[in-house]
Amino acid sequence: MPTPLFTPAQVREMDARAFDRGTSADALMERAAGHLERAVRDLAGYGYGLRVTILCGKGNNGGDGLALARRLTDVGARATVCVVTGEETLEGLPAVQRDRWLARGGTLVSSPQEALVGADVTVDCLLGTGAAGEPRDPYRTAIAALAAERAQGTPVVACDVPSGVDAETGTVAERAVTADVTVTLGAEKVGLRMWPARGRCGDLVTGDLGILERRDEPVAWSLDDRDADHLLPFPPPGAHKRQRGRVLIVAGAQGMSGAAVLATRGAVEAGVGLVTCLAAPGSRDAVAGAVPEALTATFGDLDDRDDHDAAVADVLARAQDADVVVAGPGLGRGGGPTALVRALVERLERPLVLDADAVNALAEVPEALTAPRANALVLTPHEGELARLVDGPVQRNRASEYAADWGATVVAKGPGTVTASPDGRTWVCASGSVALATGGTGDVLSGMIGAVLAGDVDLARVAATVHWHGRAGEAAAALRHPAAVRAGAVADAVPTARARMAGDPGPRPGAPIPRPEDRR
Numbered sequence: 001m002p003t004p005l006f007t008p009a010q011v012r013e014m015d016a017r018a019f020d021r022g023t024s025a026d027a028l029m030e031r032a033a034g035h036l037e038r039a040v041r042d043l044a045g046y047g048y049g050l051r052v053t054i055l056c057g058k059g060n061n062g063g064d065g066l067a068l069a070r071r072l073t074d075v076g077a078r079a080t081v082c083v084v085t086g087e088e089t090l091e092g093l094p095a096v097q098r099d100r101w102l103a104r105g106g107t108l109v110s111s112p113q114e115a116l117v118g119a120d121v122t123v124d125c126l127l128g129t130g131a132a133g134e135p136r137d138p139y140r141t142a143i144a145a146l147a148a149e150r151a152q153g154t155p156v157v158a159c160d161v162p163s164g165v166d167a168e169t170g171t172v173a174e175r176a177v178t179a180d181v182t183v184t185l186g187a188e189k190v191g192l193r194m195w196p197a198r199g200r201c202g203d204l205v206t207g208d209l210g211i212l213e214r215r216d217e218p219v220a221w222s223l224d225d226r227d228a229d230h231l232l233p234f235p236p237p238g239a240h241k242r243q244r245g246r247v248l249i250v251a252g253a254q255g256m257s258g259a260a261v262l263a264t265r266g267a268v269e270a271g272v273g274l275v276t277c278l279a280a281p282g283s284r285d286a287v288a289g290a291v292p293e294a295l296t297a298t299f300g301d302l303d304d305r306d307d308h309d310a311a312v313a314d315v316l317a318r319a320q321d322a323d324v325v326v327a328g329p330g331l332g333r334g335g336g337p338t339a340l341v342r343a344l345v346e347r348l349e350r351p352l353v354l355d356a357d358a359v360n361a362l363a364e365v366p367e368a369l370t371a372p373r374a375n376a377l378v379l380t381p382h383e384g385e386l387a388r389l390v391d392g393p394v395q396r397n398r399a400s401e402y403a404a405d406w407g408a409t410v411v412a413k414g415p416g417t418v419t420a421s422p423d424g425r426t427w428v429c430a431s432g433s434v435a436l437a438t439g440g441t442g443d444v445l446s447g448m449i450g451a452v453l454a455g456d457v458d459l460a461r462v463a464a465t466v467h468w469h470g471r472a473g474e475a476a477a478a479l480r481h482p483a484a485v486r487a488g489a490v491a492d493a494v495p496t497a498r499a500r501m502a503g504d505p506g507p508r509p510g511a512p513i514p515r516p517e518d519r520r
């Protein structure tokens, strides 16, 4: 099942409702501490005699830490606790927890550096969802001490969020904790799935507090392999190639054949009935040579001011034979490509995927983006392209607003790609590798999205394809080296990545890939 993701404000509302139902804040804190205790013991592999240092702040995150100290002592671990703001700063529930800890025979160490000496595991209970902005002292100094200890090999468990990480936006303060395990409490917070925050969390574990209700609507979803595989097409038995979908790729101006080759390969490797690539004459030959499975043809001269109307009309006519059109990779810039993109957005009665130069062209004619249209539109901008469309700084956690404004599915590419469809659904991608941060991998993705939508325009499939592309990047990185993966290797890895997502551990001669209905 896809994992639902919430904002910290939503989780606070869940808390408030739980209080209304009669659950006490104290009970929630005890449950939180129970999850932390398990995470600490799971990480170390044992509990009795384990030396655990817990750094606490003055809010409820610190209160969770004090409750944890007591629980760890109960199972024979040796907890060392430091309240970095000083024990006298505690009020309310954290003060109650401090008193329970002292009554249990616990002590408090005043300096974080001193508390950290000899720790087997450390726990970050400094700042939680109540914090905002750059951590100030004494938190700042404590975070540095924790980082120095981690650099010596002592693992860190973060309570709810790594301190200094914004659990809503995924941004990270200059001084923030890097954890090995993060126990996120109540429900998974969306910002922790986004980058750069995701890189600070280590393993993400959800600590259920019993506050999530059926009516709680997540702001986003995260797919795993199985979820993504079930969303992706599986060819029906007896289908012929036209029924398996036809993709038209419009890409590759003169001298820009590489992008056209990669987009065409993305579509072919993702599996579809027919792929046709329309490119400039020289590029067409390159595509035909590199991807024999695809049909190729040329579009007219988009550079010719007098003739680009004819070229545009020709592309629109050819699109009649396709189920989906993908346009943009290596399309070039200028009046011709802009006129073509505008015509496709305004007049095509087919799902349309716009990438790269086509997104740039769209930024030249913003009115085309907001006008009503008949076709499903998918935009796959990287951060620079998205910035041109929104005309200002990009916030990927706002992808759903962009999608609603434009009536388009927005694939905001980058680490932790966010996919948002205009019907309000959003997905944060959990797969991927830094290996994908190289020229041409986006072209592969646009071709894959075209192939997947050719069978059925289910927009959740776009998010599933982003996940699949991420897995292909990981597979290519594992076969080679993350620093030495070219986009063509990502395309090569697309089929095996799908097989692995389907639960196939690797090639076994004669063993068929299980069909979806047999896997459920």
Ligand SMILES: NC(=O)C1=CN([C@@H]2O[C@H](COP(=O)(O)OP(=O)(O)OC[C@H]3O[C@@H](n4cnc5c(N)ncnc54)[C@H](O)[C@@H]3O)[C@@H](O)[C@H]2O)[C@H](O)CC1
Residues within 6 Å of the ligand: 011, 012, 015, 028, 029, 032, 057, 058, 059, 060, 061, 062, 063, 064, 126, 127, 128, 129, 130, 131, 132, 133, 134, 135, 136, 137, 139, 159, 160, 161, 185, 186, 187, 209, 211
């Ligand atoms: N349902 C749940 O998820 C539960 C969560 N619990 C824990 O409670 C925290 C949130 O607690 P809260 O008291 O609201 O906030 P913090 O602990 O994060 O403390 C904030 C504290 O720090 C001050 N502050 C804010 N910003 C800064 C800054 N930049 N620098 C320094 N200091 C800052 C602020 O004034 C406050 O005093 C949640 O994360 C969970 O861990 C419950 O225990 C169980 C239910």
Ligand SMILES: [K+]
Residues within 6 Å of the ligand: 061, 124, 125, 126, 127, 128, 158, 159, 160, 161, 162, 163
């Ligand atoms: K924390």
